[in-house]
Amino acid sequence: MKLIIDTDPGVDDAMALFWAHAAPEIDLIGLTTVFGNVRVDQATRNALVLCDVMGLDIPVAEGAGQPLVLPPFPPSAYVHGDEGFGDMPAMTPTRAKDPRDAVTYLTETVCAHPGEIVVAPIGPLTNIAAAIQADPEFAGNVKQIVIMGGGLKGGNITPHAEANFYHDPHAAHFVMTCGAPIIMVGLDITEEVTCVPADFAAMAAASPKHGQMLQDMSHFYLRFYAEYGLEGCGLHDPAAIIAITHPELFEMKRTGVSVVCEGDEIGRSVPSDEPTVDVAVGGDAAAIKALFMDRIGTLP
Numbered sequence: 001m002k003l004i005i006d007t008d009p010g011v012d013d014a015m016a017l018f019w020a021h022a023a024p025e026i027d028l029i030g031l032t033t034v035f036g037n038v039r040v041d042q043a044t045r046n047a048l049v050l051c052d053v054m055g056l057d058i059p060v061a062e063g064a065g066q067p068l069v070l071p072p073f074p075p076s077a078y079v080h081g082d083e084g085f086g087d088m089p090a091m092t093p094t095r096a097k098d099p100r101d102a103v104t105y106l107t108e109t110v111c112a113h114p115g116e117i118v119v120a121p122i123g124p125l126t127n128i129a130a131a132i133q134a135d136p137e138f139a140g141n142v143k144q145i146v147i148m149g150g151g152l153k154g155g156n157i158t159p160h161a162e163a164n165f166y167h168d169p170h171a172a173h174f175v176m177t178c179g180a181p182i183i184m185v186g187l188d189i190t191e192e193v194t195c196v197p198a199d200f201a202a203m204a205a206a207s208p209k210h211g212q213m214l215q216d217m218s219h220f221y222l223r224f225y226a227e228y229g230l231e232g233c234g235l236h237d238p239a240a241i242i243a244i245t246h247p248e249l250f251e252m253k254r255t256g257v258s259v260v261c262e263g264d265e266i267g268r269s270v271p272s273d274e275p276t277v278d279v280a281v282g283g284d285a286a287a288i289k290a291l292f293m294d295r296i297g298t299l300p
């Protein structure tokens with residue numbers, strides 16, 4: 001299955017990309033980048049660095065630096081570190097970004113392979129909304145849009161809002177209600193799938209390059225969770241990628257979802273009627289975590 005990941009790397013974004021690379025079911029054909037955990041130029045640089053680590057020569061197309069409507073947000077350095085990978089210093093990639101912008105890359109690639117490509121946004125939905133707006137055929141040509149975002153029970157960045165929806169609620173609302181085939185993998189399950197320091201040590205032992213890098217970037221991310229009294233960190237973005245290949249591990253509910261675009265509850269996901277999407281409201285968290293760790297362990 002051909003997959004494009006739209007990403008703001010980000011510690012758990014790196015976990016998601018490495019897992020997609022390890023998955024035999026997935027042909028990771030390209031990346032697009034967006035602001036969020038870091039500035040978009042940092043996101044592009046980090047995505048290229050991760051491609052170097054994976055040995056993947058695929059397009060990395062840069063996307064939006066700010067939301068569709070709201071003014072720009074500062075990066076979430078308090079969660080992911082100043083450069084996006086926790087305490088790790090900025091690294092210089094060997095390759096340059098794709099000459100196309102994210103919307104051009106997404107629309108051209110999906111149009112060239114109608115019904116074949118899964119797009120997985122694991123950052124704010126700005127690029128995806130812009131692609132749907134730029135190409136009226138995009139929502140019909142995409143095989144599936146599998147989103148890490150939202151949550152019916154509550155938020156993480158505010159009591160109501162999950163961070164990716166909060167950082168561009170207008171884009172999130174537009175995408176969630178566009179009628180495309182969508183799976184929403186939000187906090188209702190991603191907060192349940194956690195790794196503790198010993199899990200990262202095990203991955204580093206099994207996978208000296210990829211697993212070690214995840215352990216190196218995990219320390220800062222784990223300290224953020226520890227401030228809330230939590231021993232483990234959430235595998236948000238990997239859980240969304242795992243839902244593509246292993247939907248049987250998730251409990252899905254079919255419902256419409258709209259996103260609050262103003263006021264105190266901005267960014268909140270609210271159940272609605274049409275059009276419906278599949279929302280992961282639960283799942284086998286232990287099995288999802290085991291699958292994540294096992295497959296990271298197969299990487300060099």
Ligand code: BDR
Binds near residue numbers: 010076122123164
């Ligand atoms: C989401 O927000 C970002 O901090 C993570 O990378 C993930 O995509 C979790 O709310």
Ligand code: CA
Binds near residue numbers: 007008009010013122
């Ligand atoms: Ca992310």
